[in-house]
Amino acid sequence: MESTYYNPADLKKFGNITELQPEMGRKFFDYYNEVFKEGALTEREKALIALAVSHAVQCPYCIDAYTSGCLEKGADENQMMEAVHVAAAIKGGAALVHGVQMMNKIKELSM
Template sequence: MAYQEPEDSRFTRVYQETTPDVLEAFGAFNQAVFSDERMVPKKYLELIAVGVALTTQCSYCIDAHSKAAVAAGATEQELAEAAWVAAAIRSGGAFAHGRLAFKLSGADHQR
């Protein structure tokens, strides 16, 4: 699967043809979330989105929200710090869920 080839956007037609109401609602929801009228400044909303996109590893979201963050005034240092926050949260999740693996493994871990 290639990332963001020019013809990829043509597949949006599937949504347009099959679920136009949901596509419209999603668009409106996305616009509301990233509205300039939010209490949290746009730059911070976009930096949050970058961190989430890095965590979910969505190339399209990383592309769009990194550009939007810079357009909203984010610096490379702020993007780097957002990336480190995402890395910390993702690795913290693995650490925390590792304990669940111990619990669910059935092995006796009483020492």
């Protein structure tokens, strides 16, 4: 067992997940590659969304991959940081909106 849970070198081994379940793995990567092709959204816009989601799910592999991806697709630093703020706003908002639930409960339990 390695001494840390995350190893940067593991990112390039992502494709190896097909070794234990080839068909599902292949289907996943086909789908993944299709998703990131230019469509109604440009590849750059998709890379920025992926970067924001990477922060929301706090995946260091994804942050590494989509920081490079955004630079490669020509996104600038302001766009990238704004994308991270979008993730932070949603994460923060998602916590805070539950404050309404808390307030409802306070009301329910209080005289």
